[in-house]
Amino acid sequence: MIKKSKTKVLIIDDNHSILEYLKTLLRRYNFDIKTSTNGFEGLQGVAEFKPDIIFLDLMMPNIDGIKMLQLKKVLNDIKDIPVIVISANAGRNNVLAAIEAGAERVLSKPINVKLLKSTVNEILGGSHFEVENTNNEISDDSLNNEIENLFFKEKFQEYRKILIEAIKNGDSNSIRNIVSLLKDYTKSASGIDNLMILQEIEKREYSKPSDWMFAEMKVKELDKNLKELVKN
Numbered sequence: 001m002i003k004k005s006k007t008k009v010l011i012i013d014d015n016h017s018i019l020e021y022l023k024t025l026l027r028r029y030n031f032d033i034k035t036s037t038n039g040f041e042g043l044q045g046v047a048e049f050k051p052d053i054i055f056l057d058l059m060m061p062n063i064d065g066i067k068m069l070q071l072k073k074v075l076n077d078i079k080d081i082p083v084i085v086i087s088a089n090a091g092r093n094n095v096l097a098a099i100e101a102g103a104e105r106v107l108s109k110p111i112n113v114k115l116l117k118s119t120v121n122e123i124l125g126g127s128h129f130e131v132e133n134t135n136n137e138i139s140d141d142s143l144n145n146e147i148e149n150l151f152f153k154e155k156f157q158e159y160r161k162i163l164i165e166a167i168k169n170g171d172s173n174s175i176r177n178i179v180s181l182l183k184d185y186t187k188s189a190s191g192i193d194n195l196m197i198l199q200e201i202e203k204r205e206y207s208k209p210s211d212w213m214f215a216e217m218k219v220k221e222l223d224k225n226l227k228e229l230v231k232n
Contacts, residue, residue, distance in 0.1 A: 006032040012042035039063025069101035172206040
């Protein structure tokens with residue numbers, strides 16, 4: 001029996017957490033993985049590794065995703081390798097720009113595992129997400145929860161200082177705007193505790209000193225929850 005060769009994937013993203021998550025996910029299904037953290041290294045990686053498919057972020061240092069797609073399209077040796085753009089900036093204009101530059105598909109972050117699987121299978125043909133022992137396969141819902149928790153942690157760390165400054169400055173509008181943004185990253189059952197904390201912060205009237213103290217306490221509670229999440 002001829003052993004089936006591994007599907008080769010190059011992941012190009014400057015976000016270390018996303019790289020590690022995608023590597024962990026794809027290795028569960030016996031993919032051969034290479035990674036790059038910027039567009040220039042990515043182009044070199046495509047030429048040397050010759051992947052079957054590329055996962056590409058749009059926002060990167062030195063050569064961004066759109067520019068890399070444009071450069072790849074004129075290089076004969078690699079121009080036909082399909083690219084799936086995975087980006088947090090998946091608005092209509094970015095989607096159109098990526099498709100025009102040569103991407104096969106554009107998927108938004110947080111990543112939907114089921115959609116990612118079906119997109120890869122559609123582009124490459126066949127089934128590329130089989131495991132020999134199905135007892136070891138983690139459900140799509142579980143993987144989606146992992147991804148959602150990862151993105152919430154990153155977004156919270158990104159806006160934490162701004163949130164604390166808004167509390168200190170008595171800026172309730174900024175608090176509610178940031179909380180509204182963070183709520184978009186806590187939709188699964190695994191994030192229900194964090195969602196409830198955000199809702200509590202959002203509902204305060206911010207008309208007396210105790211409201212601001214409450215908000216500060218809840219931000220610390222979120223911080224503690226996310227540190228516990230990393231330990232687990």
